[in-house]
Amino acid sequence: MSQETSASVKRARKKKNDEYKVKTSMAEVKRQSFLIVTSAIFLVYGFIFYYVPLGGWIMAFENYKPKTGLLHSKWVGLAKFKFLFEDATFIRVIRNTLAMGVLNLVATFFMAILFAILLNEVRTTLIKKGIQTISYMPHFLSWIIVTGILHDALSANGVVNEIIQAFGGTPIMFFSETKYFWPIVAFANVWKETGWNAIIYLAAITSIDPCLYEAASIDGAGRLSKIFHITLPSIRPTIMILLLINVGNVLNAGFEVQYLLGNDVIKSVSDTIDIYVLNWGISQSDFSLGTAAGIFKSVVSIILIVIANNMAKRAGEERLF
Amino acid sequence: MGKSKLKRAKGWDLVFVILNGIFMLAFVVITLYPVINTVAISFNDGIDAVRGGIHLWPREFTLKNYVTVLGKQNIKTAAIVTVARTVIGSALSLATNALLAYVVSRKRFLFKAQVSLFWVITMYVNGGLVPVLLLYKNLHLTNSFWVYVIPGMISAFNMLVMRTYMQGIPDSLEESAALDGAGHFTIFWKIISPLCLPVYATVTLFVAVYQWNSWFDAMLYNRMKDEYTTLQYELMKLLTSVMQQGGNANNMKSVASGSRVTPVTVRSAATVITMLPIICLYPFLQRYFVTGLTIGGVKE
Numbered sequence: 001m002s003q004e005t006s007a008s009v010k011r012a013r014k015k016k017n018d019e020y021k022v023k024t025s026m027a028e029v030k031r032q033s034f035l036i037v038t039s040a041i042f043l044v045y046g047f048i049f050y051y052v053p054l055g056g057w058i059m060a061f062e063n064y065k066p067k068t069g070l071l072h073s074k075w076v077g078l079a080k081f082k083f084l085f086e087d088a089t090f091i092r093v094i095r096n097t098l099a100m101g102v103l104n105l106v107a108t109f110f111m112a113i114l115f116a117i118l119l120n121e122v123r124t125t126l127i128k129k130g131i132q133t134i135s136y137m138p139h140f141l142s143w144i145i146v147t148g149i150l151h152d153a154l155s156a157n158g159v160v161n162e163i164i165q166a167f168g169g170t171p172i173m174f175f176s177e178t179k180y181f182w183p184i185v186a187f188a189n190v191w192k193e194t195g196w197n198a199i200i201y202l203a204a205i206t207s208i209d210p211c212l213y214e215a216a217s218i219d220g221a222g223r224l225s226k227i228f229h230i231t232l233p234s235i236r237p238t239i240m241i242l243l244l245i246n247v248g249n250v251l252n253a254g255f256e257v258q259y260l261l262g263n264d265v266i267k268s269v270s271d272t273i274d275i276y277v278l279n280w281g282i283s284q285s286d287f288s289l290g291t292a293a294g295i296f297k298s299v300v301s302i303i304l305i306v307i308a309n310n311m312a313k314r315a316g317e318e319r320l321f
Numbered sequence: 322m323g324k325s326k327l328k329r330a331k332g333w334d335l336v337f338v339i340l341n342g343i344f345m346l347a348f349v350v351i352t353l354y355p356v357i358n359t360v361a362i363s364f365n366d367g368i369d370a371v372r373g374g375i376h377l378w379p380r381e382f383t384l385k386n387y388v389t390v391l392g393k394q395n396i397k398t399a400a401i402v403t404v405a406r407t408v409i410g411s412a413l414s415l416a417t418n419a420l421l422a423y424v425v426s427r428k429r430f431l432f433k434a435q436v437s438l439f440w441v442i443t444m445y446v447n448g449g450l451v452p453v454l455l456l457y458k459n460l461h462l463t464n465s466f467w468v469y470v471i472p473g474m475i476s477a478f479n480m481l482v483m484r485t486y487m488q489g490i491p492d493s494l495e496e497s498a499a500l501d502g503a504g505h506f507t508i509f510w511k512i513i514s515p516l517c518l519p520v521y522a523t524v525t526l527f528v529a530v531y532q533w534n535s536w537f538d539a540m541l542y543n544r545m546k547d548e549y550t551t552l553q554y555e556l557m558k559l560l561t562s563v564m565q566q567g568g569n570a571n572n573m574k575s576v577a578s579g580s581r582v583t584p585v586t587v588r589s590a591a592t593v594i595t596m597l598p599i600i601c602l603y604p605f606l607q608r609y610f611v612t613g614l615t616i617g618g619v620k621e
Contacts, residue, residue, distance in 0.1 A: 024431055032431060034505040035424045039436045042421050042475065046439060049472050053448020053456050066455075115348065118341050133604050134349055137356070140599045142534035144553050145592050148560045149355040152362075152585075157373030159358065175564075191351070203615045223337045248445070256537070260560065274450070281451040282541070294449025302445060 060292035080292040090276060090293065097272040097297075100185050100258070101250035107186040109246070111194045113239065116201035117231055121223060132202070135195025143256040146192050151175070151261065154184065175261065178269045185257050197242075204238040205231060244312050248305035251297050273297045356596075363387070363589035367582040386590035389582050395547060395555055396591070402466070403533060403552040410470040410532040411525045417475050418524060419517070422483035423509045428492065437484075440477040454541065463542045466549050469532070479524045486520040487513060522609040533599065552595045559588040 029036065055070075060080055062073040084090045115135070122128045138146065153159050154174040161171040174180045212230050221229070254272030262270030271279075273293060281290015357377050362370055366381035374380075390396055424430060425437050448456075453472075454463075462468040490513060498508050514521070536553035543549040563584045 028429075028431065032427075032429070032505075035427055035430050036432070038420060039424045039430075039432065042417070042424075043436070043439065045417075045475065046443060048460075049456075050443040050447065053452035054446065056448055056452025056455060059452065118344055121337070121341055122345060131345055131349060133607060134352055136607070137600065137603065138352060140530055140534075140603050141596055142536065142553050142556075144534075144536055144556045144560060145596055148556070148563075148588060148592055149359055151560070151564060152359070152589075153355055157371075159354070159376070162373070194348075195352070199611055199614050203611070222331075222333050224333065260557070263564065277450050282454065287451050287455070290451040291449060294451060298446060298449060305445060 057291060057295055059288050060295050062288060064288045064291075066287075076288075080288050081296075083289065084292055084296065089271075092268060093271050093273050093276045096258075096269055097251055097254040097274075100182055100272065101253045103182055103186045104189045104253045105246055105250060108189050108193050108197060109239075109243065111190045112197035113201055113235075115194050116198040116205060116235075117227055119198065120202065120205050120231070121227075132195065132198075135198065137195070138192045139196035141192070143192075143260060146188060147257060147260040150184070150188055150191075175263060176265045178266050181262075181266050181269045184261065188257050188261075189253070200242065201235055201238060204235040208234045240312060240315075244308050247308040248301055250304060251301050356600075359589050359592055362586055363593045365586060367580075367586040370586050371583065383581065385580075385582050386586045387594075389580075389587050390590045390594060393555075395550055396552070396594075398548055399550045399552045399555045402469075402549055406466070406469040406535075406551070407529050407532040410474075411529045413470055413474050414476070414479065414528040415521060415525050418480045418483055419514065419521060420509065421475060422480050422487055423505075423513055425480075426484045426487035427495075427505075440475075440480060444477045457542060464546050464549075465543075468542045469535070469538060469549075469551075473531075479527060483517065483520055483524060486517055490516055519609060519612055522606070523612055526606055526610055530599065552591075556588070556591050556595055559584065559591055563588055 058070055059073075061077060062070075062075045064070070064073045068074075119128060119131060119135075122131065155161075156171055156173065160174075165171060172180070174184060208230065212234075213226055216226050216230060251273065255274040258270050258272050259275055259278075262275070273296070277290045277293045277297075280286045280293065354377075358375070361375050361377055361379050363386055364382055364384070365375055365379035365386075366383045367386065369381040421440075425433050425440075427433065430436075447453075457463050457468055457472065462471065494512055494516075495508055498512050503511070534553055536551060536557050539549065539551045539554035540557070
């Protein structure tokens with residue numbers, strides 16, 4: 001069904017575009033001079049701030065020194081990349097970034113869908129609205145605040161250890177043992193973004209035809225079977241497109257929380273590619289190595305986006321491009 | 322038999338409703354508790370707070386933490402800079418993104434496909450930390466206020482959200498205005514913009530929240546310049562000092578110097594000050610970002 005509709009939408013869109021096919025002529029260019037000049041000004045801006053840094057990628061292939069500049073620094077070819085992949089630390093930060101990225105993605109996705117579906121089952125409008133408003137409050141707090149709050153809650157005399165002790169357990173030092181860090185990061189993301197991510201699913205659920213639920217009720221379906229047979233299948237396209245967008249972002253999920261909550265004791269699990277870039281590129285001023293690591297991240301991200309896009313295409317789902 | 326099936330469904334529904342209620346209650350408690358707890362600690366005596374056990378209400382009430390925070394020169398500067406970057410940054414972003422969105426949403430525009438592609442690419446490829454830093458250095462944007470508002474001014478995502486909204490406006494409006502002799506800027510300003518206020522509000526809100534919450538740019542580009550510090554960056558320094566020195570060493574220090582505040586309570590006070598504007602405002606603005614998200618979700 002979705003394939004058929006998307007094909008007809010495409011046809012309609014094409015027809016619409018044809019109507020507006022405008023011949024390039026001097027008169028038309030003159031008529032559009034405002035549009036052309038405005039977009040040209042913004043093009044210059046975009047070129048400087050988004051495209052010029054890509055030229056800086058040359059640094060990764062030379063031994064860049066600020067004194068000699070981009071054009072006269074010594075060319076070293078792939079030496080910096082060779083160093084990266086022989087560096088055990090770099091391999092470890094790749095592992096950490098991927099592991100935390102995937103963990104975050106799965107956890108936030110699952111929680112957002114679960115929360116949206118369950119909130120939809122709350123029948124009192126006022127309570128529903130109230131819970132929803134509360135739910136996206138954390139999204140507006142900065143990571144500084146969120147990590148600070150989390151640090152308090154998990155500290156030696158924080159509320160979590162109070163609860164553990166109340167049940168007779170011994171207090172846990174959450175930030176000095178490596179095994180707790182990844183779940184803590186995933187929890188931080190879930191806490192901050194569940195309500196916000198649920199907005200889009202709730203909007204999708206609202207647009208489901210109520211007749212479907214009524215018909216199911218007449219057939220004796222309970223709430224759970226309605227969720228599994230009506231709600232979930234109806235929001236499947238939304239889930240797929242969001243999954244697609246987020247897969248490309250997996251490597252981008254690794255900076256603020258890890259930088260703020262990580263410490264020397266648990267560095268081996270908390271450092272990510274972005275932190276590696278910061279350490280080498282800025283603190284150690286090895287611009288070339290920092291750039292090389294950044295390029296690696298960009299390239300992997302783009303590959304992930306393309307793969308996700310192709311998989312969606314094959315599954316007959318909506319695509320990004 | 323049909324009846325008993327119905328009855329069974331109802332019984333399970335009751336279980337479901339109860340479990341759902343428990344889930345929602347837990348969700349609300351987990352979301353709100355840490356925030357309320359921070360407020361409680363921020364009003365509590367520092368030395369007393371070390372004992373722990375403060376939950377929803379301060380045990381030994383004091384305003385000293387707030388006095389300490391507001392007495393710091395850096396915090397005053399940071400507040401001014403943060404407000405300035407939020408206001409100026411949002412205004413600049415709104416003006417530029419809206420104008421660009423207008424241009425690429427014109428159906429007759431000769432280069433609309435190329436210009437759109439140019440901006441879409443920027444969403445997926447970026448130069449990375451080091452080349453960007455060097456660029457800003459060369460443009461003399463580092464050690465200046467403008468690094469907060471100029472570089473991120475146009476974002477392809479916000480622009481595309483506006484474009485999608487503008488594409489939904491009937492062409493007849495533009496055409497009739499053009500017949501009356503209106504130029505493109507007049508059409509943008511007098512016809513399209515008044516109709517786009519909801520999406521303008523959405524994008525402005527996104528940018529404002531981003532500006533208010535940023536700290537990394539202050540640390541990276543303006544580390545040496547205290548006059549351009551921001552609230553979040555100051556908060557970050559307080560957080561790091563709490564984490565690195567650990568509770569006890571600090572408490573000994575404050576006992577020795579006779580003050581009754583500790584890094585933990587001071588940081589709580591700074592946190593409350595920083596999040597207060599956002600927590601007060603967002604419930605009233607929620608309908609705007611909900612529209613924006615749903616437009617952004619169904620992008621072409």
